[in-house]
Amino acid sequence: MKTFEVDKLKVNQYNTREEMGQSAAKDVATKIKELLKTKAEIAMIFAAAPSQNEFLSSLLQDKEIDFYRINAFHMDEYIGLEKEAPQGFGNFLKDRLFNQANFKTVSYIDGQNSNPQEECNRYAKLLNKQKIDIVCMGIGENAHIAFNDPHIAFFDDKEAVKIVELDLTCRQQQVNDGCFSSIDKVPMHAITLTIPTLVSADYIYCMVPAKTKAEAVKNVVTKEISEKYPASILRRCENATMYIDADSGSLI
DSSP, X not given: OEEEEETTEEEEEESSHHHHHHHHHHHHHHHHHHHTTTXXXXXXXXXXXXXXXXXXXXXXXXXXXXXXXXXXXXXXXXXXOOTTOTXXXXXXXXXXXXXXXXXXXXXXXXXXXXXXXXXXXXXXXXXXXXXXXXXXXXXXXXOOBTTBOGGGOOTTOSOSEEEEEOOHHHHHHHHHTTSSSSGGGSOSEEEEEOHHHHHTSSEEEEEEOSGGGHHHXXXXXXXXXXXXXXXXXXXXXXXXXXXXXXXXXXXX
16 A cells, blocks of 8 residues: 555555455544444435445445444435436445445435425535534546536535536546446436535545546646645545545556
């Protein structure tokens, strides 16, 4: 493992994505158990993407985690997909995490709500009821976090949850990840937690494997902290760690 720091961001690089996912899961599990020693329950936000697969499967293997003391949220959702569509982020996490452990609560973003702004308001109210302890995220090929693509990523966003139009790079990534057969199948709009909401967490763990993310990782850790590279905000966050593999870290 190679470890370095960029401003406040700690970066851990591993030879394989399997090692990356296992190490990230171990760190998150350790933090969960540490927090639950002094808190009755905690709140966590999870990302839904193939980049999270190794992390999520490894996290579930730790049988000492008291999931029933965790209130779970996710960070984005397409608008207008069919309710049971496997590409839906709530469905992704339901299959890989939420139905595999007995969480205290799981709060889903409803991408089928006929009034998306009403859904943003509803989810923001749920989030505001408690302090977010841990966020587990990835970054996109355009360095987005959640669906905060560069053209609508605001470090000082006044909204907690908002409607966004996805850029072409973001939509093409969904095809590259194997989630959709072609870009015309990828929805153009989504609901996302904003950057201030995500970085308000006490602890942030960011898992970023694969060659397709190499340019984004390079930009996040070597370029200026800027909304052009939304994930670069992590360099200003206390207790933020990025986990990369040999492929995603190949340009740094």
